[in-house]
Amino acid sequence: MKTKAAILWEPHADYVIDEIELDAPRQGEVLVEFHACGMCHSDEHLVTGDMALPPEIVTMLGWQQYPIICGHEGAGIVVEVGPGTDSLAVGDHVVTSFVPSCGKCPSCVSGHSNLCDLGAGLLAGTQLDGTFRHHTNDGKDLALMCCLGAFAHHSVLNQASLVKIPEDVPLDKAALVACGVTTGWGSAVYAAEVQAGETVVVVGTGGVGMNAVQGAAMSGARYVIAVDPVEFKREQAQIFGATHTAASIGDAAALLGELTWGQNANKVIVTTGEGNPGDLASIMALVGKGGRCVYTSVANMNANDAQLNLFDLAMQQKQLVGTIFGSANPRYDIPRLLGMYQSGKLKLDELITNTYSLDEINQGYQDMRDGKNVRGVLIYK
Numbered sequence: 001m002k003t004k005a006a007i008l009w010e011p012h013a014d015y016v017i018d019e020i021e022l023d024a025p026r027q028g029e030v031l032v033e034f035h036a037c038g039m040c041h042s043d044e045h046l047v048t049g050d051m052a053l054p055p056e057i058v059t060m061l062g063w064q065q066y067p068i069i070c071g072h073e074g075a076g077i078v079v080e081v082g083p084g085t086d087s088l089a090v091g092d093h094v095v096t097s098f099v100p101s102c103g104k105c106p107s108c109v110s111g112h113s114n115l116c117d118l119g120a121g122l123l124a125g126t127q128l129d130g131t132f133r134h135h136t137n138d139g140k141d142l143a144l145m146c147c148l149g150a151f152a153h154h155s156v157l158n159q160a161s162l163v164k165i166p167e168d169v170p171l172d173k174a175a176l177v178a179c180g181v182t183t184g185w186g187s188a189v190y191a192a193e194v195q196a197g198e199t200v201v202v203v204g205t206g207g208v209g210m211n212a213v214q215g216a217a218m219s220g221a222r223y224v225i226a227v228d229p230v231e232f233k234r235e236q237a238q239i240f241g242a243t244h245t246a247a248s249i250g251d252a253a254a255l256l257g258e259l260t261w262g263q264n265a266n267k268v269i270v271t272t273g274e275g276n277p278g279d280l281a282s283i284m285a286l287v288g289k290g291g292r293c294v295y296t297s298v299a300n301m302n303a304n305d306a307q308l309n310l311f312d313l314a315m316q317q318k319q320l321v322g323t324i325f326g327s328a329n330p331r332y333d334i335p336r337l338l339g340m341y342q343s344g345k346l347k348l349d350e351l352i353t354n355t356y357s358l359d360e361i362n363q364g365y366q367d368m369r370d371g372k373n374v375r376g377v378l379i380y381k
Helices: 041-048 055-061 117-121 171-178 180-191 207-218 231-239 249-260 277-284 310-315 330-342 358-369
Strands: 002-007 016-022 029-038 073-081 093-096 134-136 154-158 162-165 199-203 223-227 244-246 265-270 287-295 319-322 352-356 375-379
Touching: 002 358, 016 154, 016 358, 029 171, 041 358, 073 171, 093 171, 162 330, 171 180, 171 330, 171 352, 171 375, 180 207, 180 265, 180 287, 180 330, 199 207, 199 249, 207 223, 207 231, 207 265, 223 231, 223 249, 231 244, 244 249, 249 277, 265 277, 277 287, 352 358, 358 375
Parallel strands: 199 223, 199 265, 223 244, 265 287, 287 319, 352 375
Antiparallel strands: 002 016, 016 134, 029 073, 029 154, 029 375, 073 093, 093 162
16 A cells, blocks of 8 residues: 655755554554654654664665665554454554563563664664565565654554544554653653652653653652753653753752752653763752662663763762663563553653654754754644
């Protein structure tokens, strides 16, 4: 079938909106008609090239990175199922999971499906079986971000990459839990294990960071300090539970000293749009004795050097941990968070600053770069 998609032909370029050819779903796959897709900063890393592998590595592995259809915060309805599909049916409402979960590997069966072994192929550009479903009209294969390709009106996806949700959840809100909400909330609740009465600093308050603020506040933190250079985002952070804000790490350090009598933060969560290795030392200086820093940000995958005082790390018994998807489990936490939204306990409506059509995707990302959006959302229907 033919459908419409936003294609990124190379790094440092705009998306090109074009008609594409889509194959029918194969074994264990479904065709999804997307109704909405969140505009996450993670897709921007393919625009900037931060997530681009060296060409010789891509060739050696037999992968493809460009041209690519990005988009990993999709929500839609299943309109066709392939053979062997046993967990989804036509008419089901679904949310994408950028980490597929097989339910069988050691990570899945031990309760860590965000680390599923199927994630090994997320940058391959193909579907999980190593082949392509998306093509240009002249037959060129199109890669997918995280096996999804949600910057399109339709996509063919493996059932392992989809989570069924209740039909009464608005799909534009449901799309947000595909990544940003769950990653941020889980970074506070699961990875940081924020406890009642603690002091928490969240560095970066975009779509992910705003939900780290929300998760910390819901966990009962005494102080939640939101750090962001953009005044608009600092103002919005207070809606989601920030008790204080700061424009820089330096300002946050001074504020922490006053609030905690020099004890600093119990937990620091780093959710900047792009991880900067040069900031790590100053960020770890915000962490108090026995405290933990959770690093959620995506940095340039070729950046290997970071400044860290190992004496301070050991002698102050600090922890530095990384997390993907906020250490959450897609099939459990996506429906759980949507249930909390339906009960009025989780803010989703307030996250959406602006909506755009697929044709307006480049404007939407420029608004993100300019600090105008907490989260922009593409609306297809």
